[in-house]
Amino acid sequence: MTVTTTRPVEENAASPAHAGTRGKRRREPDKDRARWPVAVLGWLGSLLLFSPVAYMLLKSVQSETDAASPAPKLIFEPTFEHYRNAFGAGFWAYAGNSIAIAVVSTVLVLLLALPAAYALSVRPVRKAQDALFFFISTKMMPIAAGIIPIYVVAQQLNLLNTVTVLIVLHLGMNLPLAVWMIRSFLQEVPGEVLEAASMDGAGRLRIMRSIVLPLISPGLWATALLSCVFSWNEYFYAVNLTTTTSSLPVFMQKFLSFGELYTAQVAAVATVVSVPVVILGWICQRSLVRGLLFGAVK
Incomplete structure (x- = not known):
């Protein structure tokens, strides 16, 4: 077995x-x-x-004596007197001007840059490269080189010490950058999609509104945020063309004094001025990252 x-x-x-x-x-x-x-x-x-x-x-949050010391002091009695001084010195009037200048100039930048970028990318005109380099060449000239003729023109038009002159100058300052950015986003839109929509009978406005704008919306948000931040922080035009009706960077200058301590007060004002930009960047951070990386990965 x-x-x-x-x-x-x-x-x-x-x-x-x-x-x-x-x-x-x-x-x-x-x-x-x-x-x-x-x-x-x-x-x-x-x-x-x-x-x-x-x-x-x-x-x-330090006293002026503690803030002026060479070595940073980590043990001190905090005070919020500098913040009260900032809000009591006309902060809200300057803040309203800054908000109006940044918002209006940014909206105008987008309204003008979008059709210009569309004409230079999706439906390129003749000598599009020459037009692009002309736009960017305006950023190469130092701002100080043109302040005198700008001042004379603003004086002749009675625009000195007004919000209007800053809106116009911020528009010219941010428009070239916006055209280049939006053009780079439009170049990433597939041409086949636009051709298919055109064959289906959609006009240019319908294609722009229903196809192009949704596809490049992250890029538009990134462009708008950068333009708004540049406008919010601009100081040179504001300090030379305005006095009482001005923006927040000029408001900070009111607290600079000779022969007195002002470090803590200026730090408090700078903190208050920076808060809106930080909040805006935090809210739009996802759109900003998507817009800046738009088309980076095929």
Whole structure:
């Protein structure tokens, strides 16, 4: 009588399937270890970039004597007197002017830059490259070189010390950049989509409204945010062409005084001026990142 015994088939530990699994398990910790230096460098870079903001916040709640000391003081009695002085010195009037200038100039920039970029990319006109370089060449001239003729023209038109003159100048300041940015976004729109819509009978306005604008909306948000920030922070035109009816960067100048301590007061005003831009950037951060990376990955 022959007895046949069957043994359970043991999986070969050296089989390709197990070798691949163990290889993956070995590689995953290696990837985790490789991420740590990148994460540490990212945190260090973020802290380094945030350190001026933290320094400004620290100085804004100190007394003028503590803020003027060469070595930063971390133990002190905080005070909010400087913030009360800022809001009591006409802050809201200047803030209203800054909001009006930034919003109106940004809207006008988008309204003018979009058709110009469309004509230079989707439906290119003759000598489109020459027009593009003409736009960007206006950014190469120093602002100080043109302030005298601008001042004379504004004086002749009775626009000195008005919000209108700043809106017009901010429009000219941000328009070339907006044209170049929106043109780069429009170039990423697939031409086949536009041709299909045209074959279906859609006109140019319908194509622009229903197809092009939804596709490039992240880029438009990024362009609008950058234009708004540049307009909000602009100082040279405001300080030379306006006095009482001006923007917040000129409002900060009111607290600079010779022979007196003003570090903490200026830090408090700078913090208040920076808050709206920080909030706007935080709200639009997703659209900003999508817009700046638009077309970067095919």
